[in-house]
Amino acid sequence: MANLRPWLDEQGExxxxxxxxxxxxxxxxxxxxALSAAWDVVREEHAMTRDSAITINPTAITVSCAxxxxxxxxRRPVFKCPNCGGEGLSFSGGNELYIEDIKTKLEE
Ligand SMILES: [Zn+2]
Incomplete structure (x- = not known):
């Protein structure tokens, strides 16, 4: 989230x-x-983020059995197919970690 800072600096007072x-x-x-605890520390550093909340949106992995x-x-890594017990699984998705949305407001 270090790259959020320059963007914040470009915004108005x-x-x-x-x-x-x-x-x-x-x-x-x-x-x-752990992520929300980390955000609690980061947001304190900047007036623009001080009163903000963090929401974590978990995504799912699509698993297919060969x-x-x-x-x-x-919703969590799996190592065996629940249908046949096979281990020839391939995964897609599940590696996401990014800021999906930033809700902003202007101070009165
Ligand atoms: Zn299977």
Whole structure:
């Protein structure tokens, strides 16, 4: 989130961040509590983010099994196909970690 800073500096004096929404895939070993604790530290550094909240939006992984063709969504990494027990799984998605949305407001 270090790249948020230059962007903030370009905004006007009354600009405030109300909420930051982070998209986080299950393959990212990010614990939501740790991420919000980190944000609590970061937001204190800047008047524009001081009163902001963080929302973490978990995404799912799409898993497909090469053995039986079964395809499903998982919220955490899986190592065996729940349908046939096969281990020939391929994954798509789940690596996301980015700022999805920043809700802003102007101070009165
Ligand atoms: Zn299978």
């Amino acid at each position: 009354r600009f405030r961040v109300a909420e930051i929404v982070v998209k986080c895939g299950p393959f990212r070993a990010v614990i939501p509590d 053995d039986c063709g079964h395809s499903f969504d998982a």
